[in-house]
Amino acid sequence: MAQIKREDVDKKYKWAVEDIYANDKLWEEDLNKLSQIAANPCKYKGELSKDSNNIYEALKESDETDYLLTRVYVYAFMKYYEDTQNSKYQEMSGKAQSVAIKMSEKYAFLEPEILSLDEESLREDIKKEPLSFYGPIIEDMLLTKEHSLSEKEEMLLAKAANISSVASETFSKFNNADIKFEKALDEKGEEHEVTNGQYGMLMESGDRTLRKNAFNSLYASYKANINTISSLFYGNVKQAVFFADVRKYNSSLERYLSASFIPTSVYTNLVNTVNNNLNLMHKYVELRKKALGVDELHFYDVYAPMVADYKWEVSYEEAKEMALKALEPLGEEYVNTVRTGYENGWVDVYENEGKRSGAFSWGCYGTHPYIFLNYTNTLNDVFTLIHETGHAMHTYYSNKTQSFAYSGYKIFVAEVASTVNESLLMQYLLKNCKDKDQKKYLLNHYFEQFKGTLYRQTMFAEFEMKAHEMVENGEVLSAKNLNDLYLGLNKKYFGDEMVMDDNIAYEWARIPHFYTPFYVYQYATGYSAAIAISLKILEGDNEVIEGYKNFLKSGSSLHPIETLKLAKVDMTKPEVVEDALKVFKDVLNQWENL
Structure with a gap:
């Protein structure tokens, strides 16, 4: 729109x-x-x-x-x-x-x-x-x-x-209201508006010229403001380190994780386990390069569909029905509540001038939850809808079951319900896909979930950890050393088959979640837990299904690690992440077999 x-x-x-x-x-x-x-x-x-x-x-x-x-x-x-x-x-x-x-x-x-x-x-x-x-x-x-x-x-x-x-407020105003991007030309010379909301859709275009120009347009604006953004990020890290120090924590990482009673080993286990399995990410890069038929794979190629000329546009009305069908394994009551919410003001759907970028779920005790979208009719947007629906339903059940004092669940478990929904949607779509090309398109999307949620968010987590460690060791976060750090991580995570475009070094500068320190790792841990839970739900494991519903209702009545154990998941052990990576390996093999 x-x-x-x-x-x-x-x-x-x-x-x-x-x-x-x-x-x-x-x-x-x-x-x-x-x-x-x-x-x-x-x-x-x-x-x-x-x-x-x-x-x-x-x-x-x-x-x-x-x-x-x-x-x-x-x-x-x-x-x-x-x-x-x-x-x-x-x-x-x-x-x-x-x-x-x-x-x-x-x-x-x-x-x-x-x-x-x-x-x-x-x-x-x-x-x-x-x-x-x-x-x-x-x-x-x-x-x-x-x-x-x-x-x-x-x-x-x-x-x-x-x-x-x-620093966080200033970056938010800059990123949502002030920053402007040059229009991007496609292969026919036609202009396309570039916004933070539209960028994801442009990166999925089959027009490589448009992808490249949109990529360069976006990062040219961040590059032009990189010293200012670096200063804001440095200021935000410094305040995090300051509060950790005065409260006598060993690190800002320990301070932020302690709010949810999470040991730092959960964070480092995630980073280490993913680093030990980067060969799977490198294999994905090789398969993507081969599927796109390009001599060089660039960062503006990593979101383009790997199925040539396959288009799958999904209207918002279709997306709602798709989500409701996928959520049926969670039971009639769950689905009916979602349907009622979709039709009664839970969702803000389309982008408009000045609207904040991204998507989230929010709300307050005593009223229904809310879902914030910038819907652009892509399959990604369907997954975003069902993802935020998971957050909303987690809030709905916690608020309905718990008193105000215990209704707010901790951030560590916040991404589990949302990602269980995404996993259920993926399995529903794979089961009901119509042909080989559609299955390949879905497997491509599954790749993107693993790449974007497990690998990419872990890379973000490693970037944050290292940036905070630098400040704790008395180093200054300049534009140069932040760019160098981020570029080095991209080289490690994506491997030798990926061309290291200079502009990717500026990507960290557009990530708003970095202003909420040590948040993003929970996407990866939540994704890993959700893969385990969703597969059990689809297997009809009634013990896990009931345990998962109790998890949704528990709010903060238990510590997060204990809350997840209700659904038979123990995040203190690396096996949860390792098992999720086995699923990624299986998806890669399915693609090769096709």
Whole structure:
């Protein structure tokens, strides 16, 4: 869909933000209410040691405030993401962020004051009503006690959070609203608009001239701004390292993984296991080069379909039906909920002028989840739809089953439900494909899932790990050493058969997830877990199916590693990643046999 004004998009293709607030005035009333709450100190501050009931009441008050804050925050940013050029919603999102910081400051005393209490008495208190409700949360606090600071220090860090997000916010504004790209010419000399939203579709074009020109157009703009982007990324890494250091973690990696109680060995196991199986990625590159019939394989060739002249356009309406069919193994109730969501304002479908790039699922407790897309009628977009549907349904079941305090699942498991859905879609399409060319097209897409999710995200993870280590070792992140690092990883992951185009060195500069440190590895771990779960679901393993549904409902009532064990997956062992790579090997062999 061409870029149009937001107001010109048909309502049926927009998410129903009004289900959170019917209008901006109601939002402003809650914002003002939060501002008043933030202005007054919590009456339980300094009183927690006097009565265990005070601990319960303080945590309950914090939850109730956070519930309201989440609604205010999500609504403002969802409106902002609809059109990042709209100054009204830029201002509203800024106000929401400011009040969030103030609320964080107000309740900064809670954890340090709880941890200052006698641990033996506290453990006895959390066995009794009503404080037992918050028992698991307090137990988690005790597990991180060595990284907690004094009340004054916690207050300073809460205030510093306002500054620490500047690099991320600036990059987001630059990447979504400011950066512009030259139009790309195809082999007939016709012009094509290049945007972050359209880029993926252009890279899948059968017109190699268009792919090359779009590739060069995109990276020319990042190259022209590379010093600024390098400075932003360096600033973001520095703030991550700073917070890890003051909280007495051994590294920023350890700090970010500890939020989900994940040992760093899970991260390093992933990187090492994938590095030990790069021969499969190199084989994929060789097969792609042969299938495309090119003398040299360039990075603008790695998304082009490996089946010559095969086109598979899927309208949004067709995509919804395809997704619903693929999800049938999860049961009638699951499918009916998805269908209802698709027809009742869960999804924001098409790109419009100023709309944030990419796709995600979001929402707030008390309303249905939301799905954000930039749909362009490709098979990739079908997978994106069903991927984000997985996130949405994970949120739906967690919110429906758990109280607000335990509804938010950890990032580590966030990519599992989404990728289980993708795997179910792939198996459904392979089972129902019509001919050899269509099967090859699907196998090609399967390659892309493994390449893009398991290998590429692990490469991103290795880039992040090394960049953070450089800063921890006192090195400066310049444009040159970041480009050199990224180019070197591409050489290692893609192998000798891939031409190292100079522009690929700038690819790191367009990845927004790098501003949420150590997030991307979870795509790879989640993909590996999802492959294991989805194959068991398709085999009709009722124990795994029921365990998986319990996983979706569990929220944060268990630690992520334990939550996944409900679905019979143990991520502390490298075998999960190794088994996923065996599936990749099988897909490569299927292609060769065809």
